[in-house]
Amino acid sequence: MQKIISLCKRRGFVFSSSEIYGGFSAIYDYGPYGAELANNIKKEWWKAMVQMREDIVGLDSAIFMHPKIWEASGHVSGFSDPLSECKKCHNRLRADHLLESADVFADEKMSEEEINKIFSANMEKIKCPICGKSDFTEIKKFNLLVKSNLGNFTGDWSKDPVYLRGETCQGIYVNYKNVLDTARVKIPFGIAQIGKAFRNEITARQFIFRTREFEQMEMQYFVSPGKEIEEYGKLKEVRWQYYLDLGIKEENLKWHKHENLVFYAKEAYDIEYNFPFGFKELEGIHARGDYDLSQHSKFSGQELSYLDPATGEKYIPHIIESSVGVGRTMLAVLSDAYTEEKMDGEEGRVVLKISKKLAPVKVAIFPLLRNKPELVQKAKEVYDLLKPTFMCEFDDNGNIGKRYRRQDEIGTPICLTIDFDSLEKGDVTIRDRDTMKQERIVVKDLVDTIKQKLEQ
Numbered sequence: 001m002q003k004i005i006s007l008c009k010r011r012g013f014v015f016s017s018s019e020i021y022g023g024f025s026a027i028y029d030y031g032p033y034g035a036e037l038a039n040n041i042k043k044e045w046w047k048a049m050v051q052m053r054e055d056i057v058g059l060d061s062a063i064f065m066h067p068k069i070w071e072a073s074g075h076v077s078g079f080s081d082p083l084s085e086c087k088k089c090h091n092r093l094r095a096d097h098l099l100e101s102a103d104v105f106a107d108e109k110m111s112e113e114e115i116n117k118i119f120s121a122n123m124e125k126i127k128c129p130i131c132g133k134s135d136f137t138e139i140k141k142f143n144l145l146v147k148s149n150l151g152n153f154t155g156d157w158s159k160d161p162v163y164l165r166g167e168t169c170q171g172i173y174v175n176y177k178n179v180l181d182t183a184r185v186k187i188p189f190g191i192a193q194i195g196k197a198f199r200n201e202i203t204a205r206q207f208i209f210r211t212r213e214f215e216q217m218e219m220q221y222f223v224s225p226g227k228e229i230e231e232y233g234k235l236k237e238v239r240w241q242y243y244l245d246l247g248i249k250e251e252n253l254k255w256h257k258h259e260n261l262v263f264y265a266k267e268a269y270d271i272e273y274n275f276p277f278g279f280k281e282l283e284g285i286h287a288r289g290d291y292d293l294s295q296h297s298k299f300s301g302q303e304l305s306y307l308d309p310a311t312g313e314k315y316i317p318h319i320i321e322s323s324v325g326v327g328r329t330m331l332a333v334l335s336d337a338y339t340e341e342k343m344d345g346e347e348g349r350v351v352l353k354i355s356k357k358l359a360p361v362k363v364a365i366f367p368l369l370r371n372k373p374e375l376v377q378k379a380k381e382v383y384d385l386l387k388p389t390f391m392c393e394f395d396d397n398g399n400i401g402k403r404y405r406r407q408d409e410i411g412t413p414i415c416l417t418i419d420f421d422s423l424e425k426g427d428v429t430i431r432d433r434d435t436m437k438q439e440r441i442v443v444k445d446l447v448d449t450i451k452q453k454l455e456q
Helices: 002-010 032-051 067-072 095-101 112-121 169-174 176-182 225-245 291-300 326-337 373-386 400-410 420-425 443-455
Strands: 014-016 028-030 056-059 080-085 092-094 140-143 146-148 162-164 189-198 213-223 253-257 267-275 278-289 318-325 338-343 346-352 363-367 392-394 414-418 427-432 438-442
Touching: 002 014, 002 326, 002 338, 028 032, 032 056, 032 189, 032 213, 032 225, 032 326, 067 162, 067 169, 067 291, 080 095, 080 112, 092 095, 095 112, 169 176, 169 189, 169 213, 169 291, 169 318, 213 225, 213 326, 225 267, 225 278, 225 318, 253 278, 267 326, 278 291, 278 326, 318 326, 326 338, 346 400, 363 373, 363 400, 373 392, 373 414, 373 420, 373 443, 400 414, 414 443, 420 427, 420 438, 427 443, 438 443
Parallel strands: 056 189, 363 392, 363 414
Antiparallel strands: 014 028, 080 092, 080 140, 146 162, 189 213, 213 318, 253 267, 267 278, 278 318, 338 346, 414 427, 427 438
């Protein structure tokens, strides 16, 4: 994990937010390559969920929503983590994480009383990760919603609080009728959204795996009651294949079935990825019944039932959902692609063998020597030729070997070198990231050749 974190900082993928002020806990900024990678991940998700599906449309709902939405969803009363404080060092910690570290199971849906019983019974085995002591306060539930004073000019946040959204799906639910009335869709259909969410995590950890500000990619699929489990099975298959299509190794993926379901859920599975710290949730896929639309219909007073034009049946649609974070996907992609290679007679290299469609930079262009104006000019011409079609990078700093290593570390699939033969013959050396094999390609064929290589 430390190697990946180091690479992310060294090569401009991820920075600690507000770093010059000492950082800001569990908040991260994406650097130049991280921003490109995140955008490519979002583009592939959107393509799979919206562009390639006739039955799913997109949405971009606001971060701020009416406070009653969070009452209807249960977040105001039930969106919480179990909190305990170490009596020795006074650090506040998540009780379920403390129990997990002691190999004791506690479900996040348990009541305060239930978790306290388990916690008390195993106190001797539980150690504070900061000071190593085993002396904790009684567990209290801590609400994760982040409050704001939007529109509140009194300074008293306890009155009529407004929240930064804790998840993006509520914006989909409250726009269900708007989409149904305007987008010429009919059941079954889905609404997909990518957007920021905020959670006041007690102890965010594991780099960008769990953060207080994050970006979600969610799709809510509205179905008739009798088709929920059938459509749920289809969604599970589609989402598993999606990660294989991203180049994730199948041996690093597994299903985790939720045994203790919330009262309204029909089924719930997670796709887990084998992160450097073990198998953890990458994506949640849930069959949620009619709870969400029923709650919003009740709290808003609006009719949200659906009249089936074919059968005349009227019902509240049931929902199946897919939810995954951009940051978690990025961490899985980086973990899966990170490779250290030893080479005969040479110093080893670190290479990100990332899917070509996700690579932040597709093509790097090098003049062989930076002090030869004719080579630099020709390399600039090649760069200008390719940049309208591919995300390119021009690099003339250091020897060719060092430039190759820099591009290997950020996962660039193709490097082009312009040398003196290029000036005479009108060709360039093209080098493959994974095999390191090189060949000569004439400049006029470069666009088509690179397209073919990126699709392989």
